[in-house]
Amino acid sequence: MLSARNLSVRYGMAQALRGVDLHVEKREIVALIGRNGAGKTTLLKAITGLVKSQGDIRYNGQSIGNLPPDAIMKLGISHVPQGRQIFGDQTVEDNLILGAYTKIKAQPKQVKAWLEREYERFPRLKERRHQQAGTLSGGEQQMLALSRALMSNPDFLVLDEPSMGLSPLYVKLILDTIKQLREEGKTILLVEQLAIAALSIADRGYVLSSGQVEFSGPAHDLLHDEKVVQTYLGA
Amino acid sequence: MLQAVVSGLILGSIYAIIAQGYYITYITTRTMNFGQGDFLMLGALLGLTSYGAMATSGMPTVLSILAALLIVAAVMSLLGWGLERVAIRPLQHAHSIGWILSTVAVSIMIRNIAMLIWGRNVIPFPSPFGSEVVRIGDVGITRHELFIAVCAIVIMACLFFFLNKSLLGKALAAVAFNADAASLMGINPRRMAVLAFALSCALAGIGGILVGPITNTAFFMGATLGLKAFAAAIIGGLENPLGILLGGLLLGVIEQVFSLYNSAYKDASAFVLILIVLIFMPQGLLGKKVKEKF
Numbered sequence: 001m002l003s004a005r006n007l008s009v010r011y012g013m014a015q016a017l018r019g020v021d022l023h024v025e026k027r028e029i030v031a032l033i034g035r036n037g038a039g040k041t042t043l044l045k046a047i048t049g050l051v052k053s054q055g056d057i058r059y060n061g062q063s064i065g066n067l068p069p070d071a072i073m074k075l076g077i078s079h080v081p082q083g084r085q086i087f088g089d090q091t092v093e094d095n096l097i098l099g100a101y102t103k104i105k106a107q108p109k110q111v112k113a114w115l116e117r118e119y120e121r122f123p124r125l126k127e128r129r130h131q132q133a134g135t136l137s138g139g140e141q142q143m144l145a146l147s148r149a150l151m152s153n154p155d156f157l158v159l160d161e162p163s164m165g166l167s168p169l170y171v172k173l174i175l176d177t178i179k180q181l182r183e184e185g186k187t188i189l190l191v192e193q194l195a196i197a198a199l200s201i202a203d204r205g206y207v208l209s210s211g212q213v214e215f216s217g218p219a220h221d222l223l224h225d226e227k228v229v230q231t232y233l234g235a
Numbered sequence: 236m237l238q239a240v241v242s243g244l245i246l247g248s249i250y251a252i253i254a255q256g257y258y259i260t261y262i263t264t265r266t267m268n269f270g271q272g273d274f275l276m277l278g279a280l281l282g283l284t285s286y287g288a289m290a291t292s293g294m295p296t297v298l299s300i301l302a303a304l305l306i307v308a309a310v311m312s313l314l315g316w317g318l319e320r321v322a323i324r325p326l327q328h329a330h331s332i333g334w335i336l337s338t339v340a341v342s343i344m345i346r347n348i349a350m351l352i353w354g355r356n357v358i359p360f361p362s363p364f365g366s367e368v369v370r371i372g373d374v375g376i377t378r379h380e381l382f383i384a385v386c387a388i389v390i391m392a393c394l395f396f397f398l399n400k401s402l403l404g405k406a407l408a409a410v411a412f413n414a415d416a417a418s419l420m421g422i423n424p425r426r427m428a429v430l431a432f433a434l435s436c437a438l439a440g441i442g443g444i445l446v447g448p449i450t451n452t453a454f455f456m457g458a459t460l461g462l463k464a465f466a467a468a469i470i471g472g473l474e475n476p477l478g479i480l481l482g483g484l485l486l487g488v489i490e491q492v493f494s495l496y497n498s499a500y501k502d503a504s505a506f507v508l509i510l511i512v513l514i515f516m517p518q519g520l521l522g523k524k525v526k527e528k529f
């Protein structure tokens with residue numbers, strides 16, 4: 001469904017990604033793990049067009065490497081960025097409506113239904129729908145960021161540390177939601193610091209180190225690979 | 236005194252309309268058109284010419300005015316689009332302030348072109364409504380001033396509705412808050428920047444038509460008016476449209492009240508007001524809305 005080949009990104013003189021190969025198949029959950037500064041966020045940004053990259057990125061066979069983010073999003077790829085990045089000065093409901101910006105004119109009824117679907121997924125958001133999004137708690141903001149990304153009914157979800165700063169209960173809620181989204185037919189590329197948790201819901205995983213893929217394979221194998229466990233899973 | 240307050244409010248509402256143009260482009264792109272005043276001048280002259288053409292061709296007054304407003308808004312939007320492409324986008328990397336110079340440069344070009352077309356002299360801009368004065372109690376208002384008041388209310392209402400309630404307004408605010416995140420929603424930030432500049436220039440043009448019959452028109456009329464509108468924006472708080480409205484009205488009233496005593500104080504009073512506001516309220520009267528990001 002999505003493939004990146006020989007992908008490189010540089011920020012000025014610093015090389016953040018060097019020749020990364022990665023692919024994600026339909027209805028897979030693929031986990032991307034690695035230390036701070038390994039280049040995980042950069043890789044996601046390259047895929048969704050937020051940073052310029054060299055190499056070849058294809059989505060359903062179409063080359064998307066040179067498209068701007070708003071064009072890539074319209075193909076059905078939704079990106080929940082690291083740190084949530086909700087629109088803090090607008091209400092919860094306006095944030096969700098903006099998530100459906102590209103669909104609302106053509107399919108207003110559908111968007112209404114999707115809004116109800118998201119309110120059912122996270123009833124907390126419904127309670128707070130007229131509240132300024134910037135005043136939500138961290139966990140609520142994470143729910144909002146996820147729901148906002150789902151408001152365009154994307155096929156492919158790119159999630160950057162959706163568990164960041166959350167209490168264990170919220171982490172479980174988010175991970176369960178991710179599993180459920182796969183059941184609904186979505187494909188997911190997931191960056192996580194909680195590597196064990198991420199690999200245990202994933203089909204396959206990639207370990208990134210200094211901008212390169214160091215290990216990759218079925219999630220189950222990575223969870224039992226001695227080197228990976230010692231270096232990255234902190235066991 | 237009351238008379239001065241009323242004409243101050245009317246003058247101030249024009250400042251406010253022009254100043255909303257600074258607001259719209261500032262929040263979406265963190266840049267402004269420092270030539271706003273000359274775009275206003277162009278709007279006034281263009282409005283005068285197109286109104287004159289239509290009125291002499293026998294169109295009814297009201298229809299010609301509306302048509303002139305529409306023509307000016309359309310032409311100015313187009314110029315705004317051009318301005319964004321030529322003077323803003325190429326210069327807008329991270330910390331560049333080249334756009335200040337480039338917008339001023341464009342405005343000087345416009346001023347010179349206007350001089351070539353319309354000449355160097357002050358052109359009288361007779362109000363289409365005649366110079367009749369309506370008396371309400373002790374206060375006399377010309378029909379044109381009433382027209383300004385109505386226009387100002389309609390424009391402000393449309394603008395507030397557009398910014399706060401429409402999808403496009405929300406998208407504009409989203410780009411202002413976080414352009415990257417907005418682009419992930421499928422919003423094209425460059426297109427929003429163009430929209431902001433088109434809107435800003437259209438507001439300047441309409442402001443020009445409204446102010447024309449009060450000040451008369453000439454190629455040099457823009458500089459002071461643009462500066463006054465900028466002052467209104469700073470006094471009110473550059474990031475708050477309601478504050479800008481207040482700032483504009485306040486500025487207009489203070490100017491008119493001071494000119495009761497000595498017309499030389501008129502312009503000075505405006506800038507004294509800015510200094511006072513900035514010393515005590517550096518963010519402007521209504522300041523910045525509280526924003527929390529994380």
Ligand SMILES: Nc1ncnc2c1ncn2[C@@H]1O[C@H](COP(=O)(O)OP(=O)(O)OP(=O)(O)O)[C@@H](O)[C@H]1O
Pocket residue numbers: 011014016034035036037038039040041042043082
């Ligand atoms: N805009 C930027 N300009 C310059 N360098 C950058 C920029 N963004 C990231 N980098 C650098 O690129 C490298 C990779 O950063 P990236 O954000 O992709 O890491 P990450 O794996 O997501 O880390 P974390 O787990 O902390 O989120 C880091 O060394 C970082 O300092």
Ligand SMILES: [Mg+2]
Pocket residue numbers: 040041042082160
């Ligand atoms: Mg990161």
